[in-house]
Amino acid sequence: xxxxxxxxxxxxxxxxxxxxxxxxxxxxxxxxxxxxxxxxxxxxxxxxxxxxxxxxxxxxxxxxxxxxxxxxxxxxxxxxxxxxxxxxxxxxxxxxxxxxxxxxxxxxxxxxxxxxxxxxxxxxxxxxxxxxxxxxxxxxxxxxxxxxxxxxxxxxxxxxxxxxxxxxxxxxxxxxxxxxxxxxxxxxxxxxxxxxxxxxxxxxxxxxxxxxxxxxxxxxxxxxxxxxxxxxxxxxxxxxxxxxxxxxxxxxxxxxxxxx
Amino acid sequence: xxxxxxxxxxxxxxxxxxxxxxxxxxxxxxxxxxxxxxxxxxxxxxxxxxxxxxxxxxxxxxxxxxxxxxxxxxxxxxxxxxxxxxxxxxxxxxxxxxxxxxxxxxxxxxxxxxxxxxxxxxxxxxxxxxxxxxxxxxxxxxxxxxxxxxxxxxxxxxxxxxxxxxxxxxxxxxxxxxxxxxxxxxxxxxxxxxxxxxxxxxxxxxxxxxxxxxxxxxxxxxxxxxxxxxxxxxxxxxxxxxxxxxxxxxx
Numbered sequence: 001x002x003x004x005x006x007x008x009x010x011x012x013x014x015x016x017x018x019x020x021x022x023x024x025x026x027x028x029x030x031x032x033x034x035x036x037x038x039x040x041x042x043x044x045x046x047x048x049x050x051x052x053x054x055x056x057x058x059x060x061x062x063x064x065x066x067x068x069x070x071x072x073x074x075x076x077x078x079x080x081x082x083x084x085x086x087x088x089x090x091x092x093x094x095x096x097x098x099x100x101x102x103x104x105x106x107x108x109x110x111x112x113x114x115x116x117x118x119x120x121x122x123x124x125x126x127x128x129x130x131x132x133x134x135x136x137x138x139x140x141x142x143x144x145x146x147x148x149x150x151x152x153x154x155x156x157x158x159x160x161x162x163x164x165x166x167x168x169x170x171x172x173x174x175x176x177x178x179x180x181x182x183x184x185x186x187x188x189x190x191x192x193x194x195x196x197x198x199x200x201x202x203x204x205x206x207x208x209x210x211x212x213x214x215x216x217x218x219x220x221x222x223x224x225x226x227x228x229x230x231x232x233x234x235x236x237x238x239x240x241x242x243x244x245x246x247x248x249x250x251x252x253x254x255x256x257x258x259x260x
Numbered sequence: 261x262x263x264x265x266x267x268x269x270x271x272x273x274x275x276x277x278x279x280x281x282x283x284x285x286x287x288x289x290x291x292x293x294x295x296x297x298x299x300x301x302x303x304x305x306x307x308x309x310x311x312x313x314x315x316x317x318x319x320x321x322x323x324x325x326x327x328x329x330x331x332x333x334x335x336x337x338x339x340x341x342x343x344x345x346x347x348x349x350x351x352x353x354x355x356x357x358x359x360x361x362x363x364x365x366x367x368x369x370x371x372x373x374x375x376x377x378x379x380x381x382x383x384x385x386x387x388x389x390x391x392x393x394x395x396x397x398x399x400x401x402x403x404x405x406x407x408x409x410x411x412x413x414x415x416x417x418x419x420x421x422x423x424x425x426x427x428x429x430x431x432x433x434x435x436x437x438x439x440x441x442x443x444x445x446x447x448x449x450x451x452x453x454x455x456x457x458x459x460x461x462x463x464x465x466x467x468x469x470x471x472x473x474x475x476x477x478x479x480x481x482x483x484x485x486x487x488x489x490x491x492x493x494x495x496x497x498x499x500x501x502x503x504x505x506x507x508x509x510x511x
Contacts, residue, residue: 133464
């Protein structure tokens with residue numbers, strides 16, 4: 001069985017916070033892990049008992065979640081020898097899940113998520129400006145190039161997540177890196193902005209390149225400010241999309257253009 | 261006068277006490293050699309197994325029990341193993357035979373990194389410096405400190421040496437030492453120090469520092485001294501600088 005290691009594994013199978021709809025939380029977690037490629041197509045999930053223990057949910061809850069994932073087509077269960085639950089990566093299903101998640105969150109939730117992400121990414125960018133080696137800066141550039149040329153939504157989403165995680169690693173901070181990993185499992189549950197407005201990919205790529213340029217110039221203040229404002233912009237996109245889905249009542253003309 | 265990241269004065273220079281620099285350098289070398297001794301045992305075990313049984317796609321090279329090295333008294337490494345270079349033309353896949361001590365309960369676990377290129381967590385180890393440098397140079401190498409984001413999730417130094425069957429590169433044997441453990445051990449060995457020092461790797465990154473303004477993981481400010489300055493630490497790609505605020509020490 002291909003299992004994850006390090007931060008990624010810890011984050012995917014970390015215990016879920018207490019909350020009412022726990023089987024839904026399991027579905028979302030597994031969905032975003034598939035979207036980010038942390039769980040690969042065809043990959044076998046741990047046994048029900050192990051998975052329930054890792055996520056800190058009851059086996060009843062876990063079975064409910066697996067039933068839902070099967071219904072969605074994200075998990076396939078085979079019986080008998082060599083049987084078990086296997087991951088099926090389906091972009092269409094993930095997009096539906098993301099839309100449903102967006103509809104359930106309030107703008108305050110999106111703002112909160114954006115606030116934390118902006119704090120973490122800005123701190124990472126500031127520190128990276130004085131701590132990232134040339135090799136690390138080259139790796140960041142390479143990831144942004146891959147983001148620019150990724151052809152699928154999942155490919156783009158993964159490169160984007162990887163950029164933020166590497167940025168935190170460039171800051172030489174295990175804790176910031178873990179925070180980014182956790183955040184991306186949440187952010188990965190939301191729609192990917194360029195899926196609704198393809199032009200936004202260029203904005204994201206340009207935003208990341210500007211941060212990497214500032215890091216290379218060893219300009220900590222600029223790196224920080226750029227990383228912060230980029231995340232803030234993206235938070236606004238999510239909030240605008242959320243409000244737009246209410247029936248197109250929200251937003252000025254500019255806002256409409258930004259997300260449509 | 262040089263300025264650190266916050267604009268404060270940072271003076272870096274070679275030791276007035278050449279003897280003191282030598283003492284610190286020798287202690288650093290000894291710790292590194294201690295870890296490389298473990299790496300050498302992994303290396304020798306791998307070579308013996310390869311000579312005896314060759315390499316097969318379906319089977320591990322290292323015999324069971326190799327990982328018990330991690331439980332030896334005084335062991336600084338928390339991870340060790342062998343990374344076998346892939347050889348697609350012979351149907352031999354890449355292979356990572358690596359164990360690590362669980363930070364929680366101290367048990368040994370195999371590391372199973374994400375080797376799928378399409379994943380957010382993809383660990384492209386053939387591009388990793390700890391694999392690539394020994395492969396290219398044929399010599400041992402020390403990488404770090406670095407956040408091992410796609411492997412163990414720790415802040416590490418990784419020490420590796422190439423495994424050669426004759427002249428053929430088979431892979432690398434290596435060990436991981438957490439930066440914190442390296443620091444704690446070395447500072448205990450050194451005892452009281454007359455002057456703060458900073459240990460720098462080949463990228464100018466601080467490996468260990470007793471100067472509070474030069475933090476582990478940071479890069480030495482470019483104006484803090486010429487890159488060749490300092491005392492090379494034998495057996496490592498590192499150099500040692502003694503630091504004193506207020507005036508520059510004679511080289």
